[in-house]
Amino acid sequence: MTASSVQGRVHLQYNDADESNGLASNPVEAAAEMVGRASEAVLNSVVQLTGKRQIRALGESLVETIHSSLDATAVAFVAVNSPIHFPACMFPKKNALPESSLLECVQKCSRQKQVVSERHDDSVLTAFPIMVNGNTVKVLLIKSIMEMSEHQISLLTGFARVYENFLNVMLDMETDSLTGLLNKKAYYSQVLAVLEDDDSAVCEQSGDPKFFWLVIFDVDKFKKINDTFGHLYGDEILLLVANTMIKVFDDEDLLFRFGGDEFVVLLSPRTKEKAREVLKQFQKEIAGIRNDKLWPVRCSIGGVNASGAENPTDLLVQADRALYYVKENGRGKIAFYCDLLDDGVMTNEHFEDDIELF
Numbered sequence: 216m217t218a219s220s221v222q223g224r225v226h227l228q229y230n231d232a233d234e235s236n237g238l239a240s241n242p243v244e245a246a247a248e249m250v251g252r253a254s255e256a257v258l259n260s261v262v263q264l265t266g267k268r269q270i271r272a273l274g275e276s277l278v279e280t281i282h283s284s285l286d287a288t289a290v291a292f293v294a295v296n297s298p299i300h301f302p303a304c305m306f307p308k309k310n311a312l313p314e315s316s317l318l319e320c321v322q323k324c325s326r327q328k329q330v331v332s333e334r335h336d337d338s339v340l341t342a343f344p345i346m347v348n349g350n351t352v353k354v355l356l357i358k359s360i361m362e363m364s365e366h367q368i369s370l371l372t373g374f375a376r377v378y379e380n381f382l383n384v385m386l387d388m389e390t391d392s393l394t395g396l397l398n399k400k401a402y403y404s405q406v407l408a409v410l411e412d413d414d415s416a417v418c419e420q421s422g423d424p425k426f427f428w429l430v431i432f433d434v435d436k437f438k439k440i441n442d443t444f445g446h447l448y449g450d451e452i453l454l455l456v457a458n459t460m461i462k463v464f465d466d467e468d469l470l471f472r473f474g475g476d477e478f479v480v481l482l483s484p485r486t487k488e489k490a491r492e493v494l495k496q497f498q499k500e501i502a503g504i505r506n507d508k509l510w511p512v513r514c515s516i517g518g519v520n521a522s523g524a525e526n527p528t529d530l531l532v533q534a535d536r537a538l539y540y541v542k543e544n545g546r547g548k549i550a551f552y553c554d555l556l557d558d559g560v561m562t563n564e565h566f567e568d569d570i571e572l573f
């Protein structure tokens with residue numbers, strides 16, 4: 216048997232194949248060949264998986280692989296106490312599973328950190344833990360009619376390990392090393408994924424529309440903080456700012472550090488008043504950090520309505536224009552791009568290449 220690779224696919228070649236069924240005529244060789252062909256399929260799946268560059272694409276590819284190689288009725292990734300924001304569940308809507316049985320199985324697998332298999336009525340749920348830093352962050356959940364064989368379990372455990380290794384590498388790539396927040400590299404795909412799932416503005420009981428808000432902020436006179444108290448103290452302030460973001464903003468909000476003293480938040484749907492309220496609360500909280508130095512930390516904030524937007528980079532440009540306006544007009548305030556347009560302070564011009572994402 217020889218192996219070759221054409222356009223990213225692995226081909227194993229066999230000798231003396233029977234023309235009629237493509238298998239060797241000798242039964243021992245035929246059995247070996249079947250195993251070989253199965254290995255080829257697995258190898259190709261692994262090649263496909265490891266070619267992905269985004270967590271979401273990796274997950275979708277694995278779900279597809281499992282669907283095509285097993286008799287599963289549903290395949291899902293379910294997030295468990297995730298430190299960053301993953302899409303909660305990834306599997307075809309037509310194969311949706313009932314929430315209660317899912318939850319039970321996911322929790323058990325997450326707690327025990329090992330494969331769990333349970334029968335629920337006429338189907339079997341099998342769950343594989345996906346770990347980051349010793350904690351279960353996701354569970355690969357498979358629903359099937361029949362119980363999984365030992366061979367299938369070990370194959371799926373292997374796929375789950377490949378996914379887990381890649382997830383760890385990608386998390387390293389998409390996370391800011393100082394604060395643990397998402398980094399600039401993660402911005403485009405993470406924001407796009409959330410906005411693509413957005414089924415437009417939802418109305419509150421009062422009738423006020425709720426929107427996503429993309430917010431960018433920058434610590435005021437941060438250079439002065441560095442110059443006065445030292446770079447290490449500056450780092451501590453950045454860390455405390457990040458911790459305050461985690462404390463004040465919701466679990467569903469996406470939190471980024473873009474570098475230096477620049478941070479970005481995608482606020483989950485709320486009215487403009489509620490968005491302003493939480494941003495004011497944030498400003499109040501950071502004014503109190505390390506106040507032993509009698510140097511209140513302040514920040515300027517620019518925001519833009521992000522609902523319905525198709526290009527996360529355009530949002531960043533508009534929020535940045537609102538932030539720039541605040542910086543130019545006394546700092547320490549909050550401005551929304553739509554208000555600046557309404558007030559005639561700026562026009563909705565199209566700026567290209569204002570912000571470099573990568």
Ligand SMILES: Nc1nc2c(ncn2[C@@H]2O[C@H](COP(=O)(O)OP(=O)(O)OP(=O)(O)O)[C@@H](O)[C@H]2O)c(=O)[nH]1
Pocket residue numbers: 433434435436437438439441445446447448449450453474475476542546
């Ligand atoms: N401590 C620390 N400083 C950093 C880091 N990255 C960038 N900086 C510094 O952060 C400062 C950013 O300053 P700017 O945002 O340009 O300006 P500013 O002083 O905050 O002034 P305004 O934004 O106009 O209010 C620069 O002095 C950078 O050298 C970092 O990781 N840690």
